[in-house]
Amino acid sequence: MDAETIQPLLKSLGEATNAISADVLAVDGGVPLVAWGSASEAGVRGESLSEMRQAIRDLTAKAASNNGRGGVQESSVPGFGLLAHAVRHAEFVGGVCVVRGDDQPWEDNDRTVLAMAADMCESVMQAGNVTSEHGRRLDALVSYVAAELMGISAVELPETTYRILGELGRFFDVDTCFLRRNDPGLKASVLVDEWPRRPDVPDPDPLGIVPWDTDDPIFARVRDLKEPYFVRPGDHRDEYQERVASAAGVQDVSAATVPLLRGDVTFGVLGFVHFGDRMWSRQEVHALNAIASLLTQLYGRVSAEERLHYQAYHDELTGLPNRRAFVEELSAILDKEPEVPLALMFADMDRLKTVNDVLGHAIGDMFIKAVAKRLRESVRPDDIIARLAGDEFVIALRGISSSERAERVARRLLNQLTEPLDVGGHVVSRSACVGISINGPASNGVDDLLGNADVALLEAKKRGGNTVVSFNDELRWQLLDRADLEFRLRSAIGDGEMRLHYQPEFDLRSGQMTAVEALVRWQHPERGLLSASAFVSVIEEINLSAELGRWVLEEACRQLAEWKRTASAATPPSVRVNISAGELISADFVGFVGTLLSRYGHAPAELGIEITESTVMRDVDDVLATLMGLRRLGVTIAIDDFGTGYSSLSHLKQLPVDILKIDRSFVSTLADDSGDRAIVSAIVRLAEAFNLTTVAEGVEDPSAVAALLGLGCHRAQGFLMSEPLSAADIATWLDNPGDYLGSK
Missing domain, CATH: 3.30.450.40 (GAF domain)
Known part of the structure; x- marks a missing residue:
């Protein structure tokens, strides 16, 4: 069907008959072979359009019947008139149909024009020398x-x-x-x-x-x-x-x-x-x-x-394969040969944040791209290198089966990575650390290799810059130990395995207890009672800090109420609870504290909140808003480990703080170290200037007591007076009050 020639004929036919569409159709088709205009474009929709198309097909078939001798045929659907004439050539059997969008009757001139158009279509088909079958x-x-x-x-x-x-x-x-x-x-x-x-x-x-x-x-x-x-x-x-x-x-x-x-x-x-x-x-x-x-x-x-x-398999910045690509490629290698000689290196650049902060993220990105280029140039073509995130890269070295050889390669890579780079006109040099794991019978796929190398990298970073550490049995046991802690910690709070011990705080002049500090312990089913240092880092990593922190707060308030109810003599003047940064700026923390005070019937001054200097400085505006809310409640606020950073000195004037707790590192050698005495003296003078109370931590020697009193610090806690005690021991103590200085 020569559409280029026939369509102008249809256009002329449509315009001459005032039609909205003109089509050439085959009887056994249904879809116009050549068309001009459109009923749908003229606004015909839904069932009306379907009805019209069926009417066009029926009328075309009628016109083409009896070898095309049916002449011009007419039909209609509501609001439209249809006119058709047969078209036959060789094996083609069909017709030309025009549709007009009104109820006006067709004139003889319309029929004559249609018949002429049909004849011309047949002529075009014949001249085109293309059979309908070939079409x-x-x-x-x-x-x-x-x-x-x-x-x-x-x-x-x-x-x-x-x-x-x-x-x-x-x-x-x-x-x-x-x-x-x-x-x-x-x-x-x-x-x-x-x-x-x-x-x-x-x-x-x-x-x-x-x-x-x-x-x-x-x-x-x-x-x-x-x-x-x-x-x-x-x-x-x-x-x-x-x-x-x-x-x-x-x-x-x-x-x-x-x-x-x-x-x-x-x-x-x-x-x-x-x-x-x-x-x-x-x-x-x-x-x-x-x-x-x-x-x-x-x-x-x-x-x-x-x-x-x-994009799904490459890092946008460096063009290196990403974690997904690396894992899939390495998995395919290990699936084919599980014990293939292979060393996996996890490399991490140190203190990239400093580059971003000082020189800007654009320079930081250029530095990462330059590092990636150096890594590509430093490994063999069949080794696999990928960027996992930030400043972390991973390299799979084929054909290496010993830690010693892998460490030699890693040190060579470190020498390359730590050479100063000219980046955007700035000379940038960073140290780096590398963790290594070796494929073998003890590893079980890509996840094990990556996990082991990550553990080795963490150990390398602990030891300092430009360090290489290979995963070994000692680190394996540490990994298993941490995995066990993580697994058990997820249910330990809900299963009632957590305990609180309380370390008393004393007035060094009178020996009277001035407060107790709540310290969390874990009654491990197999290892016994564990101090916070054994598991609190894992708690933070698995995002249980808020859950544990709220449990500690409520348990401390509950226990204080219990002491009030059962003690025959004095009760602790207040209980203090350490609060992490995440807890402090969590949703409705002030409201939660207020609810606890109301639930257990405590005066606000009976509850103290302890935060570290780093917590104060992490999100100053959010922390300040929460502390002001606690101040409005009347809760006592202390800065713990004060003096280790001096970062909060400029904020003391605006922070609603009541107590500064002097870090134990300045107290332990107070009697012999003039530098520590100068620092403690400065903290005490600073507290006096802001009308704050000072409390010394970690007092373990009588000479420290004398030094503290001489400097004007009158409150302290430490093993010299008492180690942390269980709630029952505190209750016994409260029933037998006295001068307990040196009794523990």
Whole structure:
């Protein structure tokens, strides 16, 4: 069906009859073969549109019945009139149907114009010398190609492309067909595939990469080709004929080249070559254009998929494989050979945050890219390197089965990494640490190797910069111990395994108890009573700090109420609880504290909150807001371990603090160290200036008591007076009050 010629006829017919659409349909079809206008664009929707289309099909079939002698046929649907006339040519049986969007009757002139248009359509079909059967085969070919290309992936693309080229070559009875792509970098047309593949390809292949800057008439055009281009023997395309003759050994060929267009950009061509002369009908060219469009859509989709795949498996900043790619590649290696000799190195640059803070994140990113480049250049091509996150890199070294050899490689890498780098005009140098794990019978896949190397890296960072540590049995036991703690801690709070011990605080002048500090302990089912230092870091890592902190607060308030109820004499003036940064700025922390005070009947001054200097400085604004809320409740606030950083000195004036607890590191050698005495004296004077109370921590020697009293610090806690006691021991003590200085 020569649509380019017939459609203008339909347009003239529609305008002459004041129609909204004019279609040529086959009786056994239903979808217009050629169309002008659209009932749907004219506002027909839903059931009305379906009814109209069925009426068009029925009327066309009626007009084409009785060998087309039915003449002009009329029909209508509500609000529309239909007029049809038969069209027959060779094996084609169908008709032309026009639709008018009003109830006006058809005039004789409308019928005459329609009959003339039908005759002209038949003439065009006859002149086109294309049978309806060949037209159907072309339609079927386009449908086949569309179905073949639908849903294929980048991996399947080469095989599918070759198969499609073969089908096209056989269908059009050509001797070879090809697919080429434009390469702006090479400024050339590059052969993607050809059918059939030449058994003897010259080297170099004159058809492999052909520069755009050439005298060849076809290859000079492919860069910007927008319409199909044809070559036939004798039309003075000698350069092309010579190129084909040199590559395939064939003289005098016909060629058809169809562009693959993405918008206004030609990114390739689909080509056909026939040995000898061949003409291409308009309908065949239409089919080739449709197939080229399908290939364009396919390559666009595959290209997008490849970009997404690259992004999913590569680090955006450095271009290195990311964790996902690394894990999948290493897993494939270990699945094939579980005990393959292999060392895994986990490398971490030290203090990258300082670079970002001082020089800016742009310089920090440039530094990371430079480090990645050095790593790539320092390992072998078959080694695997990836960036996991931030300043963390991982390298899998093939063929290494001993820690000693891996450590030698790691130290060589450290020497490379720590060499100063010129980054954006700044000389940047960072130390680094490396953790190593060796594949072997004791490891169980990628997760084990990464986990072991991570543990070794943490140990290396503890020891200081430019350190290499290999995972060993000692670290393995530490890892197992931590895993056991993590597993059990997740249920320990709810299972009632946590305990509170209380360390008394005393007035050094009178010996009277002034407060108790609640200290959490874990009654481990197998290891017995564990102090906080054995598990609190794990609590923080598994995000249980808030849950444990609220349990400690409530248990301390409950126990204080119990002491009040049962003690026959004095009760602790107050109980103090250590609060982490996360707890302090958690949602409605002030409200939670107020609820506890109300629930257990405590005066606000009976509860003290202790925070460290680092907690104060982490989120000053949020911390200040929470502390002001606690101050409004009347709760006592103490800064614990004061003096270790001096970072909060500038904030003391605005912080609602009542007590400064002097860190034990200044108290332990107070009697003998003039420097410590000067620091403690300064803290005491500072507290006096702000009308704050000072409490010394870690008092273990009588000489420290005398020194503290001499400096004006009158409160203290430490093993000299009492170690932390259970709630029952505190109750016993309360029932037998006295001077307990030195009793523990």
